[in-house]
Amino acid sequence: MTAEPAPRGRRAEYAQLTRRAILDAARDLFVRNGYFETRVEEIAATARVAPATVYAVGGGKHGLLRTLIEAGTTAEDVTRIVARIEAIDEPRQLICFIVHATRTTFDQWSGLMRQVVAAAAREPSVRESLAIAHDSMRGGFQLVARRLATMGALRPGVDESRATDLLWLHLCNAAYFIRTDDLGWSLDESEAWLVDALTTALLATGSRQP
Missing domain, CATH: 1.10.357.10 (Tetracycline Repressor, domain 2)
Structure with missing residues (x-):
């Protein structure tokens, strides 16, 4: 008998929600303000996280943009x-x-x-x-x-x-x-x-x- 998969923990769910909020904030700000005019601090404020979290999760602006593009292709x-x-x-x-x-x-x-x-x-x-x-x-x-x-x-x-x-x-x-x-x-x-x-x-x- 196959064991049921363990339920996802709250920490994993929070991490996914945080990543989604950062990506959504980055996309919105890139579209409205342009890539160069968007600052990591603005992305962090819009996503309601610390700037360090943006770097940790997305790797800064370049990493976020690349993730957005790759997500669109897959x-x-x-x-x-x-x-x-x-x-x-x-x-x-x-x-x-x-x-x-x-x-x-x-x-x-x-x-x-x-x-x-x-x-x-x-x-x-x-x-x-x-x-x-x-x-x-x-x-x-x-x-x-x-x-x-x-x-x-x-x-x-x-x-x-x-x-x-x-x-x-x-x-x-x-x-x-x-x-x-x-x-x-x-x-x-x-x-x-x-x-x-x-x-x-x-x-x-x-x-x-x-």
Whole structure:
């Protein structure tokens, strides 16, 4: 007979709650004030802990930012997205799905990523965190490209590598910032345009029907 797992102690629960409060405070302050303008003391005050606790739990601002980015790349939503990509077997439906998934992710993370991009030019540690986000996103696009290639759906002259590049060109955060910030497009407008543009750019004629 298998023994029941021991209940979690109050100390472990408190540690988890403290870590969550610090991460939430850091994300909120990074978005509102920017990375460089946010001080550890402000994060501590918002999370209602001592500054030393912020360093102990998160490793300071860089550690907190990296943890936030890594958490976003390993969240349950990401796991579900990967599973759905692998399950869809109709090319245009797959394009519709990845467009909607990136639109939803951008809506959730654009505030933080805007500050990360702004800070990356001046801070190597922030560039490392940005690279983690980019690698995760590009990995997802490569999976989509591979699925389309396996279906035989890619248009002539577009292989898996070029398809990955085209998905990145249209769906990376920088492309979303151009459409929303520079052009003033709504996310609905952007999503509709992306489905049409990527269907034309990626799919062979016979694979473009809904």
